[in-house]
Amino acid sequence: MTVRIKPKYEIPGEYDDQYPITPTTNEPPAIGSHLITPRTAYTHHGIYIGDDKVIHYAGLADGLTSGVVEATTLEAFSNGNGFTVKSHTYPRFTGQSVIDRARSRLGEDDYNVFFNNCEHFCEWCVNGEHRSEQIEQAKSASSQGLVASGRPHL
Numbered sequence: 001m002t003v004r005i006k007p008k009y010e011i012p013g014e015y016d017d018q019y020p021i022t023p024t025t026n027e028p029p030a031i032g033s034h035l036i037t038p039r040t041a042y043t044h045h046g047i048y049i050g051d052d053k054v055i056h057y058a059g060l061a062d063g064l065t066s067g068v069v070e071a072t073t074l075e076a077f078s079n080g081n082g083f084t085v086k087s088h089t090y091p092r093f094t095g096q097s098v099i100d101r102a103r104s105r106l107g108e109d110d111y112n113v114f115f116n117n118c119e120h121f122c123e124w125c126v127n128g129e130h131r132s133e134q135i136e137q138a139k140s141a142s143s144q145g146l147v148a149s150g151r152p153h154l
Contacts, residue, residue: 028052028074032098034086034122037078042134045086045122046077047102055102057118059111069108069121092128101125 029035033048046056054077058067077083093101102125110116119132 029085030095032093032095032126034088034098034126035074035077035083036086037081037083039079039081043119044077044079045118046072047098047122047125048074048085049099049102055099055106057108057111057116057121059113059117067109067111069102069105071106086122088126091126093126098125 028050029048031048031050035046035048035054036043037046038044044056046054048054049071052074053071054074055069055071056077058070058072074083091098102121105121114135116130117132117135119134120130123129123131
């Protein structure tokens with residue numbers, strides 16, 4: 001029987017199947033880091049605020065229910081799947097400013113998987129842009145399928 005023991009912290013890397021392939025470290029992520037953890041059919045995003053805590057939009061984190069922007073433990077956020085730190089080339093906000101932006105939305109209850117999800121939230125905290133690459137890729141794939149099938153764009 002093989003048992004995979006997760007390190008307390010992981011640093012940026014690539015995903016392979018359900019687990020990040022990353023070297024391990026005893027150091028936590030930098031405050032204000034945009035964290036990503038894999039789920040079955042998508043990735044979940046949150047902002048590291050220090051002291052093993054993450055602020056995230058809890059929408060699909062615990063299943064197909066709506067949720068609020070909340071603070072949780074790093075362990076609960078990663079749900080046993082580890083995490084990576086998303087690198088932003090030219091972030092508009094960093095460190096404490098990212099945390100302040102995340103905290104300003106605590107308790108918000110306007111989750112929508114297509115228009116206001118956890119990735120939209122984190123991109124807004126770091127870059128001031130309300131966007132989700134996962135949703136953009138899904139829309140692109142969907143419209144490519146419509147073009148390939150000869151159906152008009154809607």
